Amino acid sequence: MTDQNSNDAEHHFLLRTKKSGVAFLFFDSPGTQNFLTHAVISELERAIEQIISDNAISAVVLISGKGNTFVAGADLHEILKYQTAEDATRLSEFGNRVFAMLANLTKPTVAAINGLCVGGGLELALCCDRRIATNAPITVLGLPEVSHGLIPGLGGTQRLPRLIGAAAAIELTVGSDLFDAQRAYDLKIVDEVVTPDDLLKRAEHLALELVQHDTSVTGDASLRPHGLFKGDTSLKHETSLKQEASQPSVDQLKKLFALWRRSVRLKTKNRYPAKLKVLDAIEEGLLNGFDRGITREISTFAELAIGEVARNLIFLFFTKELAKQLAFKEARQVSSAKLSDFKVFDYEDIPAITGDIKTASGEKLFQLASELQTDEVLAVLTSTDSINDLVETLPNKENIVGLQYFHPVEQIKLVELIPHKTTCSYARALAVKSVLKSKKLPVIVSDSPGFLLNRIVAVYLQHAERLALSGTPVNWIEKSLTDFGMPIGPFAMIDEIGLSRAAAIVTNLRNKLGERFFVNSTIFKALELGMQGRKAGCGTYLWQNDERQHLNPDLQIKLNLKISEEQVTPEHAEKIAHRVILPMVDEAARCLEERIVQRPREIDLCLVLGIGFPAFRGGLLKYADWFGIKELIAEINEIYQETSPISPISDYLMKLEREKRGFYSRATD
Structure with missing residues (x-):
């Protein structure tokens, strides 16, 4: 086997040619994952040119040098560094040219x-x-660009529908679906699924099979899926998710x-342009x-x-990934700890045995805390009570932590984790591990009235109610x-x-934080009338079969x-929205001031x-920056003049x- 690579100081590709004539092109960038950048694509171009000119190479296997990633995308x-559409166009054009070199190789290629x-x-x-593709759990495929506000910019909008059919390709790209190797095989995106141990051997064997097929080496388009990609509109490989044998006509397409388009507009109201x-x-x-399709793809990606x-x-993607x-x-700090040592107690949901829910909950909480073993952790679920107050007189309090889930629990992927003053690092880490295991994201917040999300949401609800009680429909x-x-x-x-x-x-917020949190008449009047909300079928709305009916x-x-x-009218709707949304920004600013969380991005992630x-x-604070702080303060001042007592704007x-x-943003001159 011979090894060859470029003379650059930083290598991304290594070309190894075996005696069989099959060359393995290893993609192995510095760092933990492989990403596509301008520098990477430039080196790929040189590697392809080398493959073309080397007569000892009869076929190519493209493979990753990393154990967890083939290629994690662009x-x-x-992309965030691009200042103009021309900048983005140049990368997409260059990438498409290099990818076309690979697609048009006369030597068989296997990924x-x-x-x-x-x-x-x-x-x-x-x-x-x-x-x-391997059947390893880490093998995940998909085109998630639309979820980032982009579209595939390296030929994906053209090659995928020709491979699996228009209907399936649309569903995968619009939905930004991610899927495992078996589903990729079912969709005919991959040709085989193997174990990780068999990947190298089977890839080489398949490459040699393609070499031995005479027409494959001559580049016969009928045998090579990418042979269709030179403007062929016959859709020879057209299939749908149902694997329909017939090809769709132009009218059907x-x-x-x-x-x-109708479905996307109804769901997104044109807020997410990439989907269209x-x-x-x-x-x-x-x-x-x-x-023509590639040209449209490049210009749209750049736009x-x-x-x-x-x-x-x-x-938001980066913010969420960082939080994860x-x-x-x-969580890795307690990798050997058992999740069975993590106990959960819903402080607000215990039946009021004595008629006093706080007394009953307090007694049960004391009992659970007393029974804690050294490696056990107790999480107390609460949406109102201070975790510091709850644990003040409890034994083993260093192994107790607060948690807050949000409704509907089955849908909301956020959990607030509230350590108290003496929560130990083990308890906090085991709580984080448990939340992650439930496929939710924990965000650490300081102990304070309402914690973070409920406090900001309360402002949202009370300003909406204020408008309703003042006559806004x-x-x-x-x-x-x-x-x-x-x-x-x-x-x-x-x-x-x-x-x-x-x-x-x-x-709780009014009692702890004062009069800027005014009483919500709607909520208390509804309770007086015996209304409980969606689960009871009757609240501010009437509900039937879990579907909202009318007020x-x-x-x-x-x-x-x-x-x-x-x-x-659209103008009035915007004004109404501002009157409800903008006071939330002021409350979020107070939360930052009080260090309930440390950074604006944590607030934005929690609210999303x-x-x-x-x-x-x-996110809320990204929106505030877009709105303009000076303009925001002027609007909030106007809103606060309508409240009693008039609230001051946060410092x-x-x-x-x-x-x-x-x-x-930083300060400007």
């Missing part, structure tokens, strides 16, 4: 996939004649894309040829790459906030939280709430994961204005 950090193969990694694999733009690129190629939505979604990395790092409020990007309106959110829990949260007429009459037959704050806006927000900076 380097998003590099041997083990580990992460997503985005540009899958696009690279699609350029090969065959793909083999147009109908398919029309249905998808990727349809345009796929359709262009299928109807007008591969080259989206410098857009605000992509920047915000990539920011920190959490897993902490409830349906206008709900629509204004969903138009802003929230998944549901504030009154529907009250029902999701549950009336009793919501009442406990706002009461509760009894509550509407009791509080004189209005419903308007007219539609709210916890209540579905619109991700395309980047933190005023300091940002004095220093002429935002939550994420």
Whole structure:
């Protein structure tokens, strides 16, 4: 076997040619994962040129030199550096030219996939004649670019539909689906699934099989999937998820894309442009040829790459990944600990045996704390009570930690983890490990009234209620906030939280933080009328079979709430949304001032994961920076003039204005 690579100081590829004539091109960048950058693609180009010129090479296996990653896609950090569409265009054009060199090699190519193969990694694999993937749990494939506000920019919108059919390709790209090797095989994206131990041997064997097939070496397009990619619109390999034998006609394709566009617009309200733009690129190629499709893909990728939505979604992706990395790092400190040693007690949900829920809960909590063994940890679930107060008189309190889940629990992937003053590092790490095991993300918050999310959400709900009680139609409020990007309106959110829990949260906040948290008449009146929320089928709304119907007429009459037959205008809807959303920014600033969390990004992540704050806006504080701090303060001042007593704006927000900076930006001159 001979080894060859480039003369660069930093290598990404190593070419090893075996006596059989099969060359293994190992992708092994410095660092823990392989990413595609301009430098990497440049070296790939040189490697392909070397393969073309070396007559001793009869076939190529593209494989990773890492144990956990084939290729983890394009380097998003590099994409964020682009200042103009021209910058992004140059990379996409260059990458497509190099990938076309690989796709058009007359020597057979096999992609041997083990580990992460997503985005540009899958696009690279699609350029090969065959793909083999391992059945290892770490092997994950997909084109997730749309979830980052982008579209595939290295030929994925053209090669994937020609390989598996338009219907399947659309579903995978629009949905940013990630899937294992078996599903990739079922979809005909990969040709074989093998064990990791068999990958090298089987890839070499398959490459030699292709060499021995005469027409494969001569580049017969009928045998090579990528042979179709030179503007061929016949869709020879067209299949759907149902593996239909017939090829769709032009009219059928147009109908398919029309249905998808209608569905995407209904779900996204045009807030996520990549979901529609990727349809345009796929359709262009299928109807007008591969080259036209690639041209559309490149221009669309460049347009989206410098857009605000992509920047915000990539920011949130990095923020979430960082939070996960920190959490897993902490969990590794107790890697040998048993999850069975982690006990959970719901302080607010125990039956009130004595008629006093706090007394009953306190007695049970003391008993559980007393029984804790050295390696056991007790997590106390609470949404209102201070964890420091709860553990003050308990034994073994160093092994106790607070947790707060959010409703609906089965959907919300966020958990607040609240250590108290003497929680030991072991207890905290085991709590983190347990939350991760439940496929949720723990965020560490300081012990304070309402903790983080409930405190900010309470502001959201009370300003919505204030508008309703002052005569703004409830349906206008709900629509204004969903138009802003929230998944549901504030009154529907009250029902999701549950009336009793919501009442406990706002009461606690008012008692602990004062009059800026005013009493929510809607919540307490609903409770008086016996309404409990979605689970009980009756709250601020009436519910049937877990589906929201309409505003509760009894509550509407009791509080004189209005419903308007007219539609709210876009201008008025924006004003309503500002009156509900902007005070949240001020409360979030107070949370930073009090060090409930350390960084703005933690607040933005919590609100996106916890209540579905619109991700395309980047989070609450990203949105505040976009809005402008000076303009924000002026609007909040106007809103606060309508409250009684009038609230002062937080010192933190005023300091940002004095220093002429935002939550994420530095001071400007």
